[in-house]
Amino acid sequence: MQTYFTPGPAQLYPTFEKHLKTFVDRQLGSVSHRSQVYRELHAFTVSQLRSLLSVPDTHAILFLGSASEVWERILLSMVEKESFHLVNGSFSQKFYQYALAAGKKATKMEKAPGNGFDFDEITVPEEAELICTTHNETSCGVQMTETEIHRLKEAHPDKMIAVDMVSSAPYPALDYSLVDTAFFSVQKAFGLPAGLGVWIVGKQCLEKAILLKERKGLSIGAHHDLPTLWKNALNNETPATPNVMLIYLLGKIAADMNDKGVDTIRKETEKKAGLLYGFARANDAFSPFVLSEHHRSRTVAVLDTQLPAAEIIARLKERNLVIGSGYGDKKATQVRIANFPATDVAQIEALVSELAKI
Amino acid sequence: MQTYFTPGPAQLYPTFEKHLKTFVDRQLGSVSHRSQVYRELHAFTVSQLRSLLSVPDTHAILFLGSASEVWERILLSMVEKESFHLVNGSFSQKFYQYALAAGKKATKMEKAPGNGFDFDEITVPEEAELICTTHNETSCGVQMTETEIHRLKEAHPDKMIAVDMVSSAPYPALDYSLVDTAFFSVQKAFGLPAGLGVWIVGKQCLEKAILLKERKGLSIGAHHDLPTLWKNALNNETPATPNVMLIYLLGKIAADMNDKGVDTIRKETEKKAGLLYGFARANDAFSPFVLSEHHRSRTVAVLDTQLPAAEIIARLKERNLVIGSGYGDKKATQVRIANFPATDVAQIEALVSELAKI
Numbered sequence: 001m002q003t004y005f006t007p008g009p010a011q012l013y014p015t016f017e018k019h020l021k022t023f024v025d026r027q028l029g030s031v032s033h034r035s036q037v038y039r040e041l042h043a044f045t046v047s048q049l050r051s052l053l054s055v056p057d058t059h060a061i062l063f064l065g066s067a068s069e070v071w072e073r074i075l076l077s078m079v080e081k082e083s084f085h086l087v088n089g090s091f092s093q094k095f096y097q098y099a100l101a102a103g104k105k106a107t108k109m110e111k112a113p114g115n116g117f118d119f120d121e122i123t124v125p126e127e128a129e130l131i132c133t134t135h136n137e138t139s140c141g142v143q144m145t146e147t148e149i150h151r152l153k154e155a156h157p158d159k160m161i162a163v164d165m166v167s168s169a170p171y172p173a174l175d176y177s178l179v180d181t182a183f184f185s186v187q188k189a190f191g192l193p194a195g196l197g198v199w200i201v202g203k204q205c206l207e208k209a210i211l212l213k214e215r216k217g218l219s220i221g222a223h224h225d226l227p228t229l230w231k232n233a234l235n236n237e238t239p240a241t242p243n244v245m246l247i248y249l250l251g252k253i254a255a256d257m258n259d260k261g262v263d264t265i266r267k268e269t270e271k272k273a274g275l276l277y278g279f280a281r282a283n284d285a286f287s288p289f290v291l292s293e294h295h296r297s298r299t300v301a302v303l304d305t306q307l308p309a310a311e312i313i314a315r316l317k318e319r320n321l322v323i324g325s326g327y328g329d330k331k332a333t334q335v336r337i338a339n340f341p342a343t344d345v346a347q348i349e350a351l352v353s354e355l356a357k358i
Numbered sequence: 359m360q361t362y363f364t365p366g367p368a369q370l371y372p373t374f375e376k377h378l379k380t381f382v383d384r385q386l387g388s389v390s391h392r393s394q395v396y397r398e399l400h401a402f403t404v405s406q407l408r409s410l411l412s413v414p415d416t417h418a419i420l421f422l423g424s425a426s427e428v429w430e431r432i433l434l435s436m437v438e439k440e441s442f443h444l445v446n447g448s449f450s451q452k453f454y455q456y457a458l459a460a461g462k463k464a465t466k467m468e469k470a471p472g473n474g475f476d477f478d479e480i481t482v483p484e485e486a487e488l489i490c491t492t493h494n495e496t497s498c499g500v501q502m503t504e505t506e507i508h509r510l511k512e513a514h515p516d517k518m519i520a521v522d523m524v525s526s527a528p529y530p531a532l533d534y535s536l537v538d539t540a541f542f543s544v545q546k547a548f549g550l551p552a553g554l555g556v557w558i559v560g561k562q563c564l565e566k567a568i569l570l571k572e573r574k575g576l577s578i579g580a581h582h583d584l585p586t587l588w589k590n591a592l593n594n595e596t597p598a599t600p601n602v603m604l605i606y607l608l609g610k611i612a613a614d615m616n617d618k619g620v621d622t623i624r625k626e627t628e629k630k631a632g633l634l635y636g637f638a639r640a641n642d643a644f645s646p647f648v649l650s651e652h653h654r655s656r657t658v659a660v661l662d663t664q665l666p667a668a669e670i671i672a673r674l675k676e677r678n679l680v681i682g683s684g685y686g687d688k689k690a691t692q693v694r695i696a697n698f699p700a701t702d703v704a705q706i707e708a709l710v711s712e713l714a715k716i
Contacts, residue, residue: 004388009602012387024378029370029551030362032682065423065553068598072581101580187599193387195423195553195601222459223430240426241545243553243601244367324390 002317003347004338006324007138007300008167011342013191019252028248038244039236045251046236052170052254052262055200059176062199062229063242067166069224070183070199071095074130074162075102077209077226078181080216082107084128086144089113089137090327095164096132113140113330114302116295119151124159129208131161136168138188139327141302141336142295146172153178160205168299169198170254170262170341171269181205186250189299191342196246199229206230257341265341269298272339272348276301279352286355289334301337302326309335312358319354360675361705362696364682365496365658366525369700371549377610386606396602397594403609404594407556410528410612410620417534417560420587421600425524425555427582428541429453432488432520432557433460435567435584436539438574440465442486444502447471447495448685453522454490471498471688472660474653477509482517487566489519494526496546497685499660499694500653504530511536518563526657527556528612528620528699529627539563544608547657549700554604557587564588615699623699627656630697630706634659637710644713647692659695660684667693670716677712 004011023029031037046061055061064070075083075098085096085108099106107125111117117133124131131152136143153161160180165172169184176182181201187194209226212218220226228239257265277296280286280303289302305312309325309332316323326334339348362369381387389395404419413419422428433441433456443454443466457464465483469475475491482489489510494501511519518538523530527542534540539559545552567584570576578584586597615623635654638644638661647660663670667683667690674681684692697706 002385002388004385006388006390009388009390009599012385016387017382020378020382024375027360027362027370029374029545030360030364030367030680032364032367033552065427065601066598069423069427069581072579075580098580101577101583103577185599187387193601193603194391194599195604219459219461221430222433222456223427225459240424241367241543241552243423243551245551246553322388 002320002322003343004322005343005351006322007336007338008185008188009194010188010338010340011191012193013253013256013342015253015256016191016249019249023245023248029245031244033237033241033244041244041248041251042236045247045254048251048254048258049198052258053174053200054176056176059200059202060230060233062201062233063238063247064197064199064224065195067164067183067185067197068094070197071098072102073199073221073224073226074181075099075104076221077212078160078205079104079130080212080218081105081129082125082127083130083132084108084125085132086117086122086134087111088115088117088140088142089134090139091164091166092132092134092137095134113137114142114289114291116142116290116292117144117148119148119155122152124156128159131156131159132164133161134164135172136165136297136299138167138300140289140330141297141300142290143168143297145294146174150175150178160208168297170257171266171299173266176200176202186246189340190250190253191340192246192249192253196243196250198250201226268345269339269341272345273298273301275345275348275352276337276339279355283356285358299339301339303335303337305333305335307358308332315358316354321351321354360678360680361701362680363701363709364680365694365696366543366546367552368546368696368698369549370551371611371614371700373611373614374549374607377607381603381606387603389602391595391599391602399602399606399609400594403605403612406609406612406616410616411532411558412534413558414534417558418588418591420557420559420591421596421605422555422557422582423553425522425541425543426452428555428557429456430460431579431582431584432539433457433462434579435570436518436563437462437488438570438576439463439487440483440485441488441490442466442483443490444475444480444492445469446473446475446498446500447492448497449522449524450490450492450495453492471495472500472647472649474500474648474650475502475506477506477513480510482514486517489514489517490522491519492522493530494523494655494657496525496658498647499655499658500648501526501655503652504532508533508536518566526655528615529624529657531624534558534560544604547698548608548611549698550604550607550611554601554608556608559584626703627697627699630703631656631659633703633706633710634695634697637713641714643716657697659697661693661695663691663693665716666690673716674712679709679712
């Protein structure tokens, strides 16, 4: 068996197989998505996520096909004309490109990958309706802290703010009185196979979508439009047949995380990140790509390497440890190491010990 | 264990558990969607589906979140102004409503549920660019035969034609030289959990999408737009992280179906449909809802009931046989019985035998 430290798809959560077996044994793959059995399953997952991520009742928790789909639905539902994007990597850039493809005027503040954003350097264009932030840039391991995100919203209460936490939830402790919408994928820190995006979205976003559709006459999309998703969610259902298996498994793993305690998970994440970055600082063959400690991702560590990344990856693989290569043009000179809850302190220690031998 | 004759989610295919175990044992839930392992898995599924459904190389086979998502992508990619819909049930009506929500002019020819369409009664509006047909209306058990669909395209070679085969594929033997695009979901006749839509789409559809985007300046969507999906598919990849688990399982089940032979599957489907409808005609307490034999669905049998449907469903459930209720306002007076490949002749005989005792 290999241990995956790849930034998603990633190591599956230790209880994944147990819950999958229950799903199969209970024949939940065959139950109707309009049945009470399904509605209870759906409600359980929503309530576990609410508890884990401290999501208040002002916000709905919706299930879509992927976080990329959520990008599009946010832009269609919440932007009449203009969105503003903080771009410092491939995924924040894609969110920006989605805005252009959706026919919006999109503007951006851009930094080279590896550089993070802080509140006091950001000038938001006056006409922007939505500020798009990325808590964790998976491509280059940069984070924007919750504090900086919250300050940005406090300074612009008239604008909406979206938080991409695809590869960090449940780590960031967002304050949803200061976050209009946020989203993540399950194949990252929740340790599940890919195929489900989770969209956390406030009532104010729904109101904007209704305004755009009914008063402004805009198309806000036909599939998974926010008003239809919201209406179905009130009944613990989805408009189309959902991914019942992943919604079930997500609920069970969120419950396991709640049993452990989100504070414990966050502290362990920080401890493991400390081990990874501490090793990279101390070892001549590696160095953290992100120079500012404050901007270094706690969930995806990106390290510059002296040796070719492919060689390091191959040597670890002989020890059944799988890490990721750098993203895009950094493929040969960086490694990416996921630090998700599915791998514990001992596993990160074992990885660091093998890295040290290289 | 219960046997599900519900029209989707439905009984899982007999080999589902075996293939799921292999997926877990091989840790395929953790592999990168940009790796050779994934590309080979993806290529295998596409090749098995190509073989099973006789899809030529002129058409791509793409993976989306659901068939409902495919509705939207077809309308955005293939329609500049106007689509035409044959509507005789809830799902064909939803396809029509998606067209309106996507900002298109949509027209329809409508029949009451239970009534089917034939080629020679259909007048397609001159301005319509796309004709939307439904091979199998899951809500009321009506089919439009392949022959009638093919004749419609032959009479309108200048227009594109789309075929909804959500709850019938692999049963219909479509001729893709006469079908521009078709689509289905995996939780119906492929006997898988829900969460994956399959879009079969011809080169001419891609060309139309490029025309709409580049020459006409229309938004064809930001997420899963056809040119991006197509480009990635050439490399056996997807633009966003896909549902690797269901793509893997679909390939394995399509391979099992190929081993059995699609002709055998189609003949068994017809034999089982004959048993269900033969029983309903002979028994005073039931009657086929669709009067015209030619329009009766081979994969979802809808029967009018003398007794309240809920009572019939409850009595069968005591015998571990699960059938569906009527759709929408027919909930109390109809039952729906899926006739998918996951249940064999003996299981349909056992169901009919229990129905006869009621």
